[in-house]
Amino acid sequence: MSVAVVLFTSDLRVHDNPVLRAALRDADEVVPLFVRDEAVHRAGFDAPNRLAFLADCLADLDAGLRQRGGRLIARQGETAREVRRVVERTGAACVHVAAGVSRHAARREQRIGEALAGTGCALRVHDAVVTALAPGRVVPTGGKDHFAVFTPYFRRWETEGVRGTVTAPRTVRVPDGVASDPLPDRDAVGNLSPGLARGGEDTARKLVTSWLHGPMAGYEDGHDDLAGDATSRLSPHLHFGTVSAAELVHRAREKGGPGGEAFVRQLAWRDFHHQVLAARPDASWSDYRPRRDRWRCDEEEIDAWRTGRTGYPLVDAAMRQLAHEGWMHNRGRMLAASFLTKTLYVDWRVGARHFLDLLVDGDLANNQLNWQWVAGTGTDTRPNRVLNPVIQGKRFDPRGDYVRRWVPELADLEGAAIHEPWKLQGLDRAGIDYPDPVVDLAEARSRFERARGLD
Template sequence: MDTAIVLFTRDLRIHDNPALDLACRSARHVVPLFVVHDGLGFAVPNRLRYLHDSLADLRRSLRARGGDLVVRHGEPVAETLTLAREVRADGIVLARDVSRYAHRRLARLERACRDERIALRAVDSATVVPPGAVTPAAGDHFRVFTPYWRAWERHPRRDAAATPERVTLPAGVRAGALPAAPESTAELPAGGETAARRRMVAWLRGGLAEYADRHDDLAADGTSRLSADLHFGCLSPLELATRAARAGGAGGEAYVRQLCWRDFHAQVADAFEDLPRRDYRPRPRDWRDDPDALAAWREGQTGLPIVDAGMRQLAAEGFLHNRARLLVASFLAKDLGVHWTAGAAHFFDLLTDGDIANNAGNWQWVAGTGNDTRPNRRFNPVRQAYRFDPDGSYVRRYVPELAGVPGRRVHEPWTLPRHPAGYPLPVVEPPVAR
């Protein structure tokens, strides 16, 4: 093959990138391409800022190998085919994804490539185990996590893809400008593979061993914070899982299990495209339309300190601790009775790691409409606060109105003789009283 295009999507890396490796092994010239789909609804400021960093870093890595990142703006299939005609490409390679948008993009690209007589290859790299690679005896995907986990553990892994030493562009290809980096009010980490790999190494050396004991400790912030790096494909989930498993111990096993949860939601979303907008398991429930309660939840003004701390962390950092995600989601869906899609939409507006499958899958799990085997499960926010923020450090970090309330009393400000000025009373009856 003379010329191949690598269409980057959510695999913005050169290490263990099967699409890039296949193109470099198969073709004399390789055109790395990213198409900025302007106006796409889920492109929000926090993720756009991270995307800009990631594309800039990918361009530097490709230039260091003699190539470049070609950037185009418009509809991805149309722009890819236009470039293919310009460079007379023989083939196009891209990574599969699981959303409805990704499915339709691939289907359109397959039709266009047939018409143009261009070879198309779609490879798997967004998950450790590809969606559909393991299935139950009866059915197209696993609906319960534990049997999926057992099958996932036994499934053989692909070999890591080679990192190309050289990328050779055809002559005369215009690189194009990167998308502008938008302003964001959140404190975001630097995006891109270089920064992501530094974070990964630091995490594996310094945080993984204690992960099993600390990952629910809200104040300790003992999670990897690699979720955005995984979402944008700046890290290979296969490499991360392999290295964590190799480290061993309770921390390694617990962390690999979380990566399996990520794959689990991906295989559900791959089979059920409506996961972000429709109940996976519809259940009789009277949802409330309560704009005031929803607004209080969004703004971190519910009067439940642990909930407000979580919502304010989300707004300040574009990130939310996993335990806090469960608590604030349960409070909205189970205590306030607001439909989970309203909460999922707010998360998706702010999360730098906003992933369609994980966001919707976790929200449905909490709401009782998804893959939880206990659909009536609910989290008492005060009890959870006592357990996972025992001295109140997490709450005081994000709710300054309560900075002067000592110890665990910060979790029940409504019981104080003098309610803290500027902090609201609970929007629902205090859970501790139920």
């Protein structure tokens, strides 16, 4: 009996999984393997919210495989070492894995290849599994290796054909005698956000169906409505691969309409950031476009930002949503990032690290490059724009419903005036525990413009 290994990474699903399908075509039996890599722990990327969500995903993946006669083999340790052990135990002829874009993914693939040397087992890396289009699929003319601006990238991205989807297998045969560690348990993970969503492919597919047949129709007009929360909430599932980006593109296009087009554009943004990071791995922690910033580091202001106590209600609401759910509305992310990097003029890496500590969908491509986009050190063509939290509040939370939801001490205040901090000063005298603004917006903007040489 021929054997292949399927190394699951960011593709924790049985539906539309080309890696699993290819392994099943190549061999009579497969070893569905997931390794909790020690390097992820050492790098500090195994934040509690993502560990708990991962536990859900692995339990659901195991259930999906068992429905087809298989099971998930879980290991803990160095990935290349564990892969080689499985290959030696089973005599597998090939290891299949989805391509990644981070430096960690590149090293993982390199080390697996080195570990398999001399075993007679090949390594096959599959593109367009984590993203809709492979990072190197769309490149500019003139010899450049990636697009640095989204709009021209998107024009080319739209003309490229997204790979066809593959069906879930009916049967998965796993060799006997392959040992597995116990799957991680969500209940064993501490320090979780109280409102953390459930993970897993079954949850993802139900969410996709609900989204495509309802809210997506209004996405173009409603995606920035903070109180309406008219977003798909699929970002954690895309991060862990419990749903396929390629499948989402096809299904959204089939539904059509302005909402579908707007949603596909967001999926293209995700691909855009992945192709930037694939070409420039250092952008995960280094400025993509250095601005010679001399960042401030006021620990009291940073702590006020982290805890949602800046005195600017919309910023505070966004940060409290993050703490409670391990997720934040995209408009809130942009505003919170602009406030930290441009109003407080704090290094974007401070904010990116805090987001990674809490976001269930936090990954290097989307988190870091979105932070750089807002900070003006990334791919934004208007690097010095500053988002005003008062104006943003009146535009995207005009009735103040989002603020009242997440800043309950302001629940009795009505209308857009809730976004005007000068009308909130002295609330403590009325028995309301809400802080005065940590900074004056006009002074902060002037400071930022001087720092960037714009005055």
